[in-house]
Amino acid sequence: MNDAPRKPRIALMGEFSAGKSTLANLLLEQDSSPVQVTATQLPPVWYSLGPGTVERELADGSTAPLPLDDWSAADPASTAMIRARIEADLLYAFDLVDMPGTCDPCMTSDVWSNVLAQVDMVIWCTPANQAWRQSEAALWEQVRPELWTRSLLLVTRMDKMQSAPDRRRVLARVRLEAGEMFRDVLPIALTGAIAGRDDADVLEQTGAAALVRFLETALDEGACAPPLPPAPVCEPAPVPVAAPVPEPVPDAAGRVVPRRIQRSGEGRRERPQAGVG
Template sequence: MTHEDAPQDTPAFLSKLIGPRRPRIALMGEFSAGKSTLANLMIGSDPLPVQVIATQLPPVWISYGTAPAVIVDLEGTETPCDLEALQEASPEETAYIRIQCQEDILKMCDIIDMPGISDPNMPSEVWERILPAADGVIWCSPATQAWRQSEASVWETVSEVIREHSILLLTRGDMMVSEKDRAKVLKRVRAETDGLFAKTLMISLTQARDAGDDAQLWDQSGAEPFVNEFLRIIGLLTDQSSDGPTDTPFQALRDESAGATSDEEPAPEDPTPEQSERIVPRRPVAKSVRARPAPRPDPEEDFSWSPKFS
């Protein structure tokens, strides 16, 4: 997938994002909507050091590879950084923080974890300037206060091309009193956002996180429909970047034994049958990670391990 020619008013760092690449999915929503929990659930681990609070950072761009973390400024200049010192990056002067790790989902796409749109300590320009780099968005909105006017106002500014590859994910589904209440909220939000997202779904991130091998809990959490829709969108984006039809709607990008070492990743080649593998949704597999010692504002954010899917 190749970045389109950038308009003249495009920020300098965006104009340097050229060459073959994977689809890019941004995680967005208001402050404390569950974005970091979702990122950890999808990736299967927390790529940040235990003492770093993601909500205090500029956008964090996570991709597959083993290269050291870098801070990318507004001119596109990369500065190697110590993961332990990420919070020293100035949001006003930083385009994004680039982190690489070797998790399965990152062979399919890059994930950009955005700051909360309503964070009073984070200027909106911090996330607005990087949004054009995304191909799709997963917008997190707490089911108990779903789809506020402030969220709708921001989403109105997002291009239709991004909208058609985006999911509205109502988090904290377990906080609703009954199934009837959940259905009522979903019906209202779907009516209010008709045509603005590819799909509107509800999930309990805590239940999905804790499901382990419990298929019933995984299904009750609402995670399975989300996984399927996410993979469908990644499949569309991947197919759009290919030269012709393929036997499978989306393929795992070739496993790079040494990992990617730069922003300009090699283009995925058509794999041979021996090299390819079909990506299918699956229930999570527990993976031990350390808990962050400082509690987060979102009760869903504090946990000692997270599952992953691919």
């Protein structure tokens, strides 16, 4: 039996064309996905560390292999998930799940709830030109609350904003409207980050470096660690019962006194006299 703790699991989510798969390519150091992703082309893709094998999990629970460079046979109607086991630096630290767009008609509520029940953190991608729409907020409000304190809202396509004031204005609005529902809100220009992934200055300017720092901090602090198992249910400790108060008994003179008071002179302490220092 393997008792080793599992790795954290991070899901990439958001509406169609928000940049999720481009973000996955950046994090996994790939240039492109095996297929040109469209709204209905792929089911969830679960990336984990491995030797370079891919298989699809069918709706009946069975599996079938897929070519490493062509996933077009993974029809969402019959495929519950694609499992890709590949080599990437970040996969030593966590598993990554690239979800279909939330408006994808093939992503039923069962797909949504099944994956969310298994992940420890979400990076929600929202494009700057239509950032944090009401439809996104309505879906995120259905997520279990502990994910809010772990997850990141990533404002993508920041390079499509015409000016620096526009970028600041969008970011300020999103932080105001959604900041309380996420651990942090960060901007990123994914296309520029992929093009300059080997240039530290470019990664800093595009926001990719800040994203990596966020992930490192979250992992170091255990913010996206798997939840601990529930504590065992313990029986409540018994309430102590007070000892019964002794019944008073009469002394030799017939006076009733409590048992705890000694009437003999033995062991009695003399009362100090007034004025004695």
